[in-house]
Amino acid sequence: MAKSNNLIGFLNFLSFLLSLPIIGGGIWLSSRASSTDCMKFLQWPLILIGIAVMVVSLAGIAGACYRNTFLMYVYLWAMFFVIAALVFFVIFAYSATERGAGRPVMNRVYLDYSLQDYSGWLADRVSSPIYWAKISDCIRASHVCRKLHRYVGGFPESPELFYLRKLTPIESGCCKPPTSCGYTYMNETFWISGGGLTGTDPDCAQWSNEQHQLCYSCGSCKAGVLASLKTSWRRVSVINVIILIILVLVYVVALAAVRHNKQLDDPHGETRMQKARPSRLF
Structure with missing residues (x-):
C-alpha cells in the first residue's frame, strides 16, 4: 500500500508540474490579447483550468501522504472534470479557428x-x-x-x-x-x-x-x-493536447492505484492474503 501511495503522490506531483505550462499558456494568450490579438476571451478559462489542475494535484498529494481515502476520491472526481474541461477547451479552440487563411x-x-x-x-x-x-x-x-x-x-x-x-x-x-x-x-x-x-x-x-x-x-x-487568433490558439492547443494526454495517463494510473489500495484495505482481501501466506511457506 505504501508503494501505491508513493506512486499516487508522484503522479500528482507530475500533474502539479503540468499545471504550470497550462497557466503559462493562458498568461501568454493574455499578453497577446493586450499587445496584438486584442481579443480577450480564452486566456482566463485556460488560466482557471491550470489553477484547478494545481489545486486538485495538491489535494491528491495530501490524500496520498495521509492515506486519506476521501481526499483521493475527491481528487479522482475533480481531476475527471478538469480533464473534461480541458478537452472542451481544445475542441472549442480548434473548431472556432477551423476556417480561414491568408x-x-x-x-x-x-x-x-x-x-x-x-x-x-x-x-x-x-x-x-x-x-x-x-x-x-x-x-x-x-x-x-x-x-x-x-x-x-x-x-x-x-x-x-x-x-x-x-x-x-x-x-x-x-x-x-x-x-x-x-x-x-x-x-x-x-x-x-x-x-x-x-x-x-x-x-x-x-x-x-x-x-x-x-x-x-x-x-x-x-x-x-x-488569423492572428487562429495562430495563437492553435499554438496553445498543441501544448494543451500533449498535456491532456499526459493527464489522462496520470488519471488512469492513479485510478488503478486507488483501486489497488481499496483491495488491500478490504478485510476479506486481508483474510485471503493471510490464508495464502502459509501455503507459500510449504
Whole structure:
C-alpha cells in the first residue's frame, strides 16, 4: 500500500508540474490579447483550468501522504472534470479557428486577408459592432501600424523592399489597403488611388490615409485579427493536447492505484492474503 501511495503522490506531483505550462499558456494568450490579438476571451478559462489542475494535484498529494481515502476520491472526481474541461477547451479552440487563411498575392511575400474566408461563431463575435469597437481601439492603442515604418537613407523604403516584407495578419489587414484595390504605395501607411480604384472589394472604399483610420474599419482588418487568433490558439492547443494526454495517463494510473489500495484495505482481501501466506511457506 505504501508503494501505491508513493506512486499516487508522484503522479500528482507530475500533474502539479503540468499545471504550470497550462497557466503559462493562458498568461501568454493574455499578453497577446493586450499587445496584438486584442481579443480577450480564452486566456482566463485556460488560466482557471491550470489553477484547478494545481489545486486538485495538491489535494491528491495530501490524500496520498495521509492515506486519506476521501481526499483521493475527491481528487479522482475533480481531476475527471478538469480533464473534461480541458478537452472542451481544445475542441472549442480548434473548431472556432477551423476556417480561414491568408491569400497569396502575386509578387508579394505578405498575404492578404478577407473576411469572406472566415465564418462561424468567432467570426461573428469579432465582426459585431460592439466587440469590433473595442478591438479596433486596442489595435490603435498598440501602434502596430506606426511600427511598420522603416527608412533607408532618411527616406521611406521602396515599394520593392516593402513587398518583400513578411507582415503579420494584423499589419497586412489593418495597416494597408487590400492589394486588389490597386492603390499605389507611397509609404507603409500612405497609399494613393492613382486616378481610380480597380478593385471591387468593399474595403477599397474603407481605406483612409488618416493615420487614426487607415483600414481599421475594413473587413480585411477583422480577418487579420481572426488569423492572428487562429495562430495563437492553435499554438496553445498543441501544448494543451500533449498535456491532456499526459493527464489522462496520470488519471488512469492513479485510478488503478486507488483501486489497488481499496483491495488491500478490504478485510476479506486481508483474510485471503493471510490464508495464502502459509501455503507459500510449504
